[in-house]
Amino acid sequence: MFRWLFGKKNKATNTNTQADIDEAESEAWYEAKSLFLCDLLGEEHTHVMHAIIPYVVGGGLDLYFYPNGIPGTGIATKELDDPHGEGPSNRLYNNYELVMFTRHAVDMENAKDDAAPFGRAMSNANAILNLIARYSSDATLNPFETCEFPEEMEDVGGKCLIFCDYEPKQPAVAIDLGLMLIIEIHRSEMEYARASGGRELIALLKEAGHYPYSDLDRPPVV
Secondary structure, three states, X not given: OOOOOOOOOOOOOOOOOHHHHHHHHHHHHHHHHHHHHHHHHOOOOOOEEOOOOOHHHOOOOOEEEEOOOOOOEEEEOOOOOOOOOOOOOOOOXXXXXXXXXXXXXXXXXXXXXXOOHHHHHHHHHHHHHXXXXXXXXXXXXXXXXXXXXXXXXXXXXXXXXXXXXXOXXXXXXXXXXXXXXXXEEOHHHHHHHHHHOHHHHHHHHHHHOOOOEOOOOOOOOO
């Protein structure tokens, strides 16, 4: 089991203040979470995409990049949960973060350029992750369920998604946290998942070599 370590002292009283404890707890949770994600996704990239306005006060997510695991790049969150389990949960995880994948190699110089392959993938993942992150604070998103955005929504209108737990191996880091994968899929694939089951669609995506990527420059599997 992971143990929280509190060592910072208040110099005036030589006791821990509540602010000290909260800060130490949050830092320990963040460090454990970072190790957990690296264990599943590979070493983290040195650059982070920081939001101008922090997510906790209604702004956007900071996004973290993982180019050293499977081919391509994982794009993950680290801000959805806290040490007290106040973030999103589902029938599988008490706490979870989100991840999406693109086949494109990380390209930080063009990460904000929609004309560049990685820039387009980054923009798409950024829009989807931010919306699903907010949605997950109120809704329960379980593995193999699907989601579609209304056509009138800006940037994401008409997009179809499927959720899946992402654990390619047993993590070595002991922490009460899971990783939920979001995959953008073709509409015909979403309809198949709703008719035949999301687990069956995930199996088809794996068989065709498209899992866990959200790039739609591929033919549908159904």
